[in-house]
Amino acid sequence: MSGTYKRCWCFLIRLYIGCNLIFFVSCQQSTEDAGIRIRWADKRATGLRIPRQLALAVAADSLNQRMAVRLAGNETSMLGQFQLADNDILFEPLIPLTRGLHYTIWLGNKRLGEVAIPNLNPDDKPTxxxxxxxxxxxxxxxxxxxxxxxxxxxxxxxxxxxxxxxxxxxxxxxxxxxxxxxxxxxxxxxxxxxxxxxxxxxxxxxxxxxxxxxxxxxxxxxxxxxxxxxxxxxxxxxxxxxxxxxxPRDSLSPDPEQWSINQPKQGSLDPLEVTFGEPLDYSLLTETLHVIDEEGRAIAGKWQPVDEEKRGLFKPVMSWNTGQYRLKIESRLEDLAGNNLNRPFDRDITRKNKSPTPHLFVDMLFRVK
Amino acid sequence: MKKTYAILALGVAGLLFLATTTRPIQNQYGMVTGTPSIKSINALTFGPDGVLFIGDGKSATVFAVDTKDAAPVDKSAGADIKNIDQKIAALLGTEVANITIQDIAVNPVSKNVYCAVQHSDGTPVLLKIEGDKLSAVSLKDVPFSMLALTNVAAEDAKDRRGESLRVASISDMGYADGKVMVSGLSNQEFGSTFRSIPFPFTNTQNQASLEIYHAAHGKYETMAPIKTFTTTEIKGKKYLLASYTCTPLVLFPLDELKAGSHVKGRTVAEMGSGNSPLDMVIMKKGDESFLMMANSSRPVFKVKYKNLEEYQGSLTTPVVENFATAGVDFVSLPLTNVIQLDKLDDTHMVLLQRRSNGSLDLWTSNERYL
CATH class of the missing domain: 2.60.40.1220 (Immunoglobulin-like)
Structure with missing residues (x-):
């Protein structure tokens, strides 16, 4: 009795596995056999490649009238373009296909296949x-x-x-x-x-x-x-x-007169180091400072805020030549409270205090020996 | 025989000359046919003859595209699409959560509605709505022209442009009297810019700084960003009518907005803080005109134009009660959660509204609201 039961049980398990396998294979077949492939660009599914033989009867100029791609379970045909590319019919949607969603491909009323856009690798995350x-x-x-x-x-x-x-x-x-x-x-x-x-x-x-x-x-x-x-x-x-x-609040404009500048060595690629004495705006620091030579030419290089934005390093592309240079500071440079070189962020304009004439730039001179 | 050769040689030379000097043919607005590289669509507005202006904040550029949708329609039933976000998502093959409607604009000639949609990956899509039908507007091989929005540049700014972190976002755009007007905000310093750009595009763009008296703030301030604006005429003089975050309504004389100028506006209404204006249009019924304004945290406001014209004061004292209002009187309409608003004709508006049942509908209003 127990032997018959066991055999019966084994048969059922086999049948179950077998059915599952058939189901699994047939699922794969619907896309694999149809040969529809996803076109990727920059990790985005930007198109579908449909083998030409799936729609041989359709002339190239009527692909857009006869063919359609739809979200699985949806009757709306997606906006996009069908065209011949190599031996395939290429469908380009207006926006990339969405990861995790399924799409069906149609020729008139005939379903040619279904494609699932795989989810992103779960470890592939921004930081x-x-x-x-x-x-x-x-x-x-x-x-x-x-x-x-x-x-x-x-x-x-x-x-x-x-x-x-x-x-x-x-x-x-x-x-x-x-x-x-x-x-x-x-x-x-x-x-x-x-x-x-x-x-x-x-x-x-x-x-x-x-x-x-x-x-x-x-x-x-x-x-x-x-x-x-x-x-x-x-x-x-x-x-x-x-x-x-x-x-407590910071109500004072940054004052370049309080800044200090190191002296890079002639012939070196030493960074120019400007110490502000207070932290300044991270984003503005990278582009409101400019180094100009005696002839008025801008020196190529890159600014990098360091030391909690209290210092700026300028790394020149070419080594320093002897001579006088100018650190040109755009007045729109701000500290953390939005005070710029020309005015504090929060000022009482009804008070007639003597504010200096606003300038677009403030210059500081330094020498390379 | 010699003569024949000479003529032939001349002909070949002429052809060569033509081949080297042939330029793309420009249409009356200086547009050439091609594919504009539009990276984002933040704002839409129509110019003359079906020309659509596209404000692209990502590339800090205004594009003018000839939609060729210029067959005049006098009377239109307007647009009407329920659950428009779901319909757009299905057309694009994605889920509603992945799309955002950025702006709508009615083509004043054909009365078709144009709609800018952004996918979550940043891809912009331009759609056209005719009645209850949605279709894609192709931006491939179209007549277009473009103008990059420039900043006051430093000496070496040109070399750095490629890597610059500075971006001018576009908060609103309008067209009147041959000029495209663009309001924007920088991602670095807290400053607001207002540009007036002649169309057809040349190399000029006038940039003015605008100063307003913000009654809710109680002091002059120059830096508040304009959220939305329109242009209008009061007693024969042209004005820019602008609204800001915290909702003051301010008039600037248009003829004073010149390059590098600093213009002081006149605040005519204070519509309550804790709110952000979204869109405004001017409507007309019989002899009476109205300003209609959609808001983030308030219903649609209606201001009688006559009151605006007659209000000669300027709000100079702070509004005492918080969230209170002052200046020109206005009416709150029974229209809440209106996200986008444009004018179909003098008496009809096209609205994008989140209904109380959660559905996002595009529909056309009738005279009832005027």
Whole structure:
């Protein structure tokens, strides 16, 4: 009895495995046999290659009328172009095909096949490379925060994925300015966030009613959520946090007269090192400083903010020649509180204080010996 | 025989000369046919004869594209598509969460609605809506021209442009009297720019800084970014009517907006802080005109134009109560969560609205709201 039962049980298991295998093979067949392939570019599924023999009867100029690609289970034909490419029919959708979704390919009412766009490798995730300013004590009238990512991120998401926490647990609402479109650099890896300027400016209505966004002497955290997707749909995977404590407000413009410059050696590739005495704006530092030679020519090289943005290093492409140089500073350069070389961010314009005439540039001289 | 050779030689030389000097044929707006490399679509607005201006913040460029959609239509039923986001997602073969509607613009000639959509990977798509039909607008081999938005550059800025981190985002765009107007914001310094660009494009673009008196703030400030604007005429004088975050409504005389000028605006209404204006249009019913304005946290506002014209004051004292309003009177319409707004004709508006049942609908309003 037990032997018969065992045999019967084994048969059932075999039958189950067999059926599954058949099912598995037939699933594979629907795309494999049809030979439809995905065209990839930059990890994005930018097209489908459909073997020409699947639609031999269709003339090249009527492919767009006769053929269609649809989201599986959907009756809407997708927008895109069919054309002949090599021995295939190439379908190019208006936007890349979405990972994790299935698509069906049709010739009139005949289904030619189905394609699944594979999910991204779960380990292939973007990361937060930096949150600026770097310093862990920041003025209470801090104006800007920069988030630097390793890959282009999806836009328009910051209100959902960035929060400022007070005392490690209270999320502060309405602290960051909700700007649409957001302020991204061209490759979408650096995002500028503004703390609400109306609340920073003293005595303005939002400031009076809602108070300044940050108060002196309080521990805060900037938290970037792990759920923020990049342009390919991969999420950060790990959240990023920057903790800082606020110090009293900074109401003074950066003053180049207080800066110091090292003297690079003639014939060397030594970096020019400018010490500011206070941290300055991360993004502006990389492009508002220029080195000019005696003939007025700009020296090629790259600026790099170091030491928590309190120093700037300029690495020249060519070695230094003897002579006098000029460090040309654009006046739009700001400190962490948005004070630039010409004016403090928050000034009482009803007070008639003597402000110097604004200049586009401020120059500092140095010598290479 | 010699003569024949000479003529032949001359002919060949002439042909060669022609071949080397042939340039792409330009149309009346100085456009040439080709494929514009548009990286993003932040704003849309129509110019003359079906010319569509596309504001591309990513490449800091304004493109002018001839849509060839210029057959005049006097009366149109407008557009009407329920759950438009789901329909667009199906047409693009993706899920609703992966798309964002960036802007809509009505072609004033054909009355067709153009809609800019952005995919989550940043790919821009331009769609045309005729009634309840959606179709793609091809930007391949079209007559177009373009103008790069320039910044005040440093001496070596030219060498660095390729790697510059500085980007001018485009918050709104408009066209009037042969000029494309673009409002924008920099990702580096907190400054707002307003550009007025003659069309057909030349090399000139006037950049002005605008100063407003922000009643809710109580002081002059130069730096607030314009969120949306339109142009208008009051007592024979042309004005820029702009609205900012925290919603003051400000008039700037257009003839004063010149290169490098610094223009002080007159705040005519304070529509409450904690809100951001989204779109505005000017409508007309009989002899009366109205300004209609869509908002992020308020319903659509309607301002009687007569009141705007008659309001000669300028708000100089802060609005005392928070979230309160001042200046020219306005009416809140029973239209909430309107995300996009454009004018179909004098009495009809095309609206993109998130309904209370969660559905995102594109529809056309009638005179009832005027």
């Amino acid at each position: 937060v490379l930096g949150i600026y300013p770097t310093q862990d004590s920041l003025p209470e009238n801090l104006l800007k925060i920069y988030l630097h990512f390793s890959r282009p991120m999806r836009e328009g998401q910051s209100p959902k994925y960035v929060a400022i926490l007070k005392n490690k647990n209270d999320t502060l609402p309405g602290v960051l300015l909700d700007l649409q479109p957001e302020l991204w650099n061209a490759d979408r890896t650096l995002l500028t966030l503004w703390l609400d300027p109306g609340r920073i400016k003293r005595d303005l209505q939002p400031n009076k009613r809602l108070g300044a966004p940050l108060q002196t002497g309080v521990p805060y955290q900037i938290v970037v959520s792990a759920n923020w997707p990049d342009t390919q749909g991969a999420t950060l995977g790990r959240s990023a946090t920057k903790s800082f404590v606020t110090v």
